[in-house]
Amino acid sequence: MVAPALVTAVRALTPLLPTTVLPANGGVAELKDAERNRHSGSFTLWSDPIDLRYGQVAAERENDPVHGSGRWTCGTLCELPSDVSTRYANGARQMAIVSVSHDIVRRADDGSESSVPQYEVYNHHSSVVLTAEDMTSVVETVDLNTSSHAISFALPFWTRRTPLDERGGHTRQSARQVVPFAPSKWAMASHVINTHPPEWRGDLRLRGPSPLMQCPCTSQRHFDLAAKTIDGVPFPGPCAAEMVGNNVCDLSTYTGGVYCCTVDETFLIDTAQACNTSDCAELPVERFYMKTTITYEDAFPSARQLNTLNLGSRAVRLVNHDAPLEGTRPGVTFSGPTLATPDYEVMPCPYGTAPHECIHLLSWIEPVTLWHNDNGTFRALQNASFRVVHSYPHVHTSIVSATLQDATTNQTLCELSAANGGIIYGAGSKAGDELGYAVGQRACAWSDEAEDAPRLVAGQLMRFTFVYNASEHHTGVMAKWYLNVAGE
Numbered sequence: 467m468v469a470p471a472l473v474t475a476v477r478a479l480t481p482l483l484p485t486t487v488l489p490a491n492g493g494v495a496e497l498k499d500a501e502r503n504r505h506s507g508s509f510t511l512w513s514d515p516i517d518l519r520y521g522q523v524a525a526e527r528e529n530d531p532v533h534g535s536g537r538w539t540c541g542t543l544c545e546l547p548s549d550v551s552t553r554y555a556n557g558a559r560q561m562a563i564v565s566v567s568h569d570i571v572r573r574a575d576d577g578s579e580s581s582v583p584q585y586e587v588y589n590h591h592s593s594v595v596l597t598a599e600d601m602t603s604v605v606e607t608v609d610l611n612t613s614s615h616a617i618s619f620a621l622p623f624w625t626r627r628t629p630l631d632e633r634g635g636h637t638r639q640s641a642r643q644v645v646p647f648a649p650s651k652w653a654m655a656s657h658v659i660n661t662h663p664p665e666w667r668g669d670l671r672l673r674g675p676s677p678l679m680q681c682p683c684t685s686q687r688h689f690d691l692a693a694k695t696i697d698g699v700p701f702p703g704p705c706a707a708e709m710v711g712n713n714v715c716d717l718s719t720y721t722g723g724v725y726c727c728t729v730d731e732t733f734l735i736d737t738a739q740a741c742n743t744s745d746c747a748e749l750p751v752e753r754f755y756m757k758t759t760i761t762y763e764d765a766f767p768s769a770r771q772l773n774t775l776n777l778g779s780r781a782v783r784l785v786n787h788d789a790p791l792e793g794t795r796p797g798v799t800f801s802g803p804t805l806a807t808p809d810y811e812v813m814p815c816p817y818g819t820a821p822h823e824c825i826h827l828l829s830w831i832e833p834v835t836l837w838h839n840d841n842g843t844f845r846a847l848q849n850a851s852f853r854v855v856h857s858y859p860h861v862h863t864s865i866v867s868a869t870l871q872d873a874t875t876n877q878t879l880c881e882l883s884a885a886n887g888g889i890i891y892g893a894g895s896k897a898g899d900e901l902g903y904a905v906g907q908r909a910c911a912w913s914d915e916a917e918d919a920p921r922l923v924a925g926q927l928m929r930f931t932f933v934y935n936a937s938e939h940h941t942g943v944m945a946k947w948y949l950n951v952a953g954e
Contacts, residue, residue, distance in 0.1 A: 506564065506763035509547050511594065511652055513539040513756035518587075518660035519749040521678060521735030523727045525657050537730055539756075543597065543651035550762075551650040561649060562642035562765035567629035568592065568621040569757045569897075570658065579757075581897035584623070584905075586662035587754050588679040590727070592621040594758045595794065596649040614783070614839055615647045616794040621758060622860060624907035627890065627898045641855055641952040643772040643796060644765045646783060656756040659727065659734060664749060674902040675863050678734045680942040681727035683720065686737055686744075691717055696725050697732070706803030708830045713811045722941025723809045773797050775836070775850055775953045784951065787837040787844045798837075798949040800930060802830040812864070812940040821937070825866060828945055829931040831873045836924050847924055854920040856950040858882065858909040859932070862943045865889055865904060866933040870947055873927035879920050880910035921954070 516524045516537065524537040545551070554561050570587050571579040597616035619630060661676035683689075687696055694701045694717055702725075705715035713719040720726075727734060733746060742748050765771075773784045773796035786799035804810065815824040836847040857880040859868035867883035882888025890906030892899040899905060912919035922928075932945040 627906040683726040708803040
């Protein structure tokens with residue numbers, strides 16, 4: 467059900483004019499590197515058309531999770547706008563990322579776009595990749611996972627409302643997320659779910675979160691307990707100690723999560739009950755587009771690079787390593803017990819439990835591990851220290867709070883919650899404000915030059931605590947933590 471490719475890239479280049487800085491003594495200061503011959507701009511990328519019926523998933527084209535759980539735009543890597551790639555082609559300049567945001571849109575016949583709310587299409591998780599690799603297909607190779615000429619950015623739900631700026635090179639910080647090669651191509655992986663029942667069309671009443679966003683396993687899924695697969699996709703295991711007893715630890719008790727929505731065009735509704743035929747051909751097909759806007763600027767020589775540590779004469783790029791394409795995602799990641807099983811299940815609390823006690827708590831301690839790509843092999847740095855610039859979790863709807871602490875001193879470094887505004891829930895019907903959905907997320911941020919920016923070292927023990935609402939049954943919830951860091 468894949469429509470002909472429609473791949474579009476649009477850019478807008480705006481020069482930042484040099485300014486004169488007047489110091490306190492009234493003289494004219496020399497122009498700073500940041501203000502000399504620096505340009506900023508943006509370009510917008512659209513996915514191929516994503517055609518889905520109600521309850522259907524856009525995910526992988528093959529039953530092979532090693533390629534990443536997302537439907538790829540283009541069979542081959544797409545070209546960046548020529549003026550963008552040309553600007554950085556000779557290596558005299560480098561691109562610094564200012565912000566990354568996403569939207570999911572419909573297109574009208576006149577070409578106009580409208581944002582689609584989460585209760586019609588849900589962005590489970592998606593990503594965009596910039597690269598200089600010259601390949602025929604990102605779907606047929608895993609080279610991008612370990613390439614030193616690729617950099618990826620996640621596009622979770624909150625990047626629609628709170629772009630990935632306070633986390634990846636905001637202009638208020640002197641450190642920048644620099645693209646360490648001359649980007650010329652891009653690719654996008656979209657993992658989205660059609661959550662729009664036909665009977666809701668034209669009905670503007672407020673709706674709560676769709677259970678389909680939790681990837682429920684239906685009776686159509688084929689569980690092979692002997693082979694430990696679902697629809698041919700290998701089921702992970704064993705569980706970490708902190709997760710033992712959760713239903714995700716045993717294939718026989720697995721009721722929902724990413725492994726029931728990782729195959730492209732899978733239905734998350736019981737087609738035997740909801741449809742006349744197994745392919746639900748009577749349901750209308752809706753067309754969506756994933757839309758990503760990347761704002762960038764010229765990196766300036768004196769700026770420190772985010773997520774790069776200088777070790778002697780060597781600059782080492784830190785990357786996340788725990789999932790496909792994560793090897794190109796800059797930063798430091800903590801997955802703890804969710805490394806083996808990427809999501810988990812929250813069982814409802816007993817009837818009569820007080821609301822403030824009706825929660826599910828997952829907590830673990832994990833050492834700081836600084837991974838880098840050493841010619842295609844992930845290795846951990848030893849005896850390295852850094853300053854934290856941005857700190858934020860990866861969570862799903864129904865999250866109450868997420869906390870990062872120093873496990874030795876019990877000092878809280880970052881706490882984001884619905885109560886303190888770190889997690890934002892919607893209250894309306896418009897895209898970006900959907901009732902009951904997590905729609906925005908903030909980050910804990912420090913200037914990389916500030917004395918109060920947390921200083922961490924490799925091997926330091928950190929504690930992570932995630933609290934989810936347990937008033938209802940939830941599958942497919944996640945708990946990860948990410949840091950963007952700068953060298954000292």
